[in-house]
Amino acid sequence: MTRWLRITLALAIALTGWQIAWAAEREKVDFGVGSAPGASVYIQVDLAKALGYFAEEGLDVNLQHFKGGAVAGAALVGGSIEISANAVDHVIKAKQQGKELRMIVSFTHLPGTPLVVNTKYRNEIKSPKDLRGRPVGVTAPGSATDLLMRYMMSKEGVRPEEMKIIGVGTNTIVPAIENDQVVAAIGVDPWVTHLVKRGKGFLLVDLRTEKDTRAVFGGPYQFTGLLARADIIERRPGMIQKVVNALVKANRWMAANPVEKWAEVLPPELVGDRATWIESFKASRETFTADSLPTKEAVMTVLRTFEAVGQIPNATRMDPDGLIDTRFVRKALERK
Amino acid sequence: MHTHAAIRLGQVTKRFALGPDAEFTAVADVSLEVQAGEFVSVVGPSGCGKSTLLGMISGLLPPSSGRILVEGEAVAGINKRLGYLFQRDALLPWKTILDNVAVPLLFRGWDARSARARARDWIQRVGLTGFEGYHPNQLSGGMRKRVSLAMTLVYEPEIILMDEPFAALDVQTRNLMENDLLEIWAQERKTVLFITHDLEEAIALSDRVIVMTASPGRVKGAYDIPLGRPRSVTEVRFHPAFGPLYEAMWKDLKDEVQISYEKSRRLA
């Protein structure tokens, strides 16, 4: 009896000790992504995980995928996640409501979200102004894609009350267009490419290219990256640095390797149809920020867009320097 | 005057299934006859199948065996020429008194205007003038009984079945209602089959009283009531013939009440 008790006790102690050691080894991070897994604009996160970069930094990353950037943004501000892969829009909107977020790594400096139109309407829709009064999709109401859509339409003279903008999610853009629920949508890759390749949609404005982005917005447009709350940055700079290190490494690896290699590394369920996937990421290559640095200029474009649409009246009065924090990227870049 | 049988029961039995292989015999082998224009009461302990009897005569319940003739015709389905006064009042609570009394006429295809005119008539005859616009729940139990009575009489059925209609009323109201019933009956000369567990009430109202056994209900005895008419139910109790009649019938009934009481105690 006592012998058994002793053995059990010893086992229990050994087990807890091992668990404590394990926990000390790996720092836990609650990481929220503003899209279904596999989105091109957040592919750095999937790659860093697949390449084991988080583990190398000693991180135990708990990835949570949200339906859209807005939900993930709310979770970030509310504190249920510690960092988020998301659009810079949420930093700006939070600032407007008196909350301090920062973009600390840039993933994409072009929107990377093309405006795709149902092939049925090829002869009717020649430019965003032809979308007046028709149902069009964005990922979610008030999200970053919503802002892009409003800007493109209002730039061509469509008034807000003439816009019928509906949230259709990220990967659910495919059925939304195919079932004719929306005539057009600003969507995320690789799902847009799926539509185009199957002849269900055509690209009206390709915001994955510098050319089209410049034509619409007049310059680079800060899109996705890594966001964190300002107070978390001050409180846990060690954890933040480790996450940034992993993602900067992923950005570098992407710049150094062909898209075919990316498809090899990622879990097959994220890649799906390989040919389509490769095609979509090749088309998106210009969007990725090789040096990981968010820029003042690109953030300013977003602020101007917010102001032009009337969503945040005096957005351009905000200081872009107060919205980004490049210290961690610079430190990571110095490492090698 | 009693020329033909208004109601005739021949060896009627009613059994209810209680389960796959259990049944309960409510009424066994009952034969009786009620002449046209006669006022007959059926007395018996509670649970002797009195109400079942009325259910079968009205056509609401089919008998398990035996024959039932109403006005010489075998009962098949609900007989709409009958009147039936239930123990609990069954007025339509969402209709006014006037509309309640008019309902049987509407059912018979009368137009609303003449139905109401006639209903007003009967409301007056049962002494409820002034209450036409009230709803049933605004009236006392006695008043509701009067409405039920008017509702039954308004379409002039030749035969009226009454299932302990006054059981829930207090004694004073009850005597008033009984007198009114007798008065109306004297004018209309309907055939009445009246069910009660109250021997005094049965004697005071009836031409004939039938005593039934405890369950299963069988006919134990039948008594002619040689009291003159018109009667007053309150005064007839002091008639010299009343006491001996009561005693004779009570002897029949006492044992059955005892049996029924013991049974209910065993069940409890």
Added chain:
Amino acid sequence: MRRAAASLDILGWRLLLLAAFLLLWEVSVRRGWIDRFFVSQPSHLFRQTWDWVASGYVFRHLWVTMEEMLLGFLAGTLLGILVGFLFAFMPVVARIFDPLMVLLNALPRVVLAPLFVLWFGLGLLSKVVMAVSLVFFVVFFSTYTGLREVDRDIVNNARILGGSRRQLIQHVYVPAAMAWIFSSLRTSVGFALIGAVVGEYLGASEGMGWVIAYAEAQFNSTQVIAGLFVLMAVVALMDFGLKRLEEHFSHWKAS
């Protein structure tokens, strides 16, 4: 007289409690005890609601929501009453479909909403269907119960009094079920609104659900809560109206 005074007292207490709650809320936010970002504050809510009313913005969206709600409510109620009667008067149908009804009612409608969007599109129809899917069952079950619970004596009496099947339905079953149906109508108005708003919240370009979803994306808790308040006011108003209607139709119940 005394009763009127008592109810005035109750009203006074309610208003007092409401005022105290709003005051506590406002002070807590101003003193920094609670973060305004999450709960906004009453003064902002009043200003926001006023701005919406003044600009007409809220009416445009409210109208859309009300349209979906009313259509869903009407369709759901009619369908519920119809099927309720079918079940009550055709026991075979009831026996065959009863388990199906129970199963369907157990489905979480909010989770089904994306499917409704897929089947019925992003427009009006998907919201109406959503509202119907909630309203139908409430009305169906109360109609069915109402019809089954009709007093047997009343039915037998009416049959003896000469009522045909059609007459019984008209004079007995319908009025008896009405009381049940009316009491369920007040619940189902709320359900119809939930259906419409959830539908809008999940995919729409207008309506109060969209207003709230959009405000959430802006991290604008003032607009979110103001939107909820507007919806609350609408439901309270409709509930009041229906209560009066119910009283009118079931005055026979009051003694």
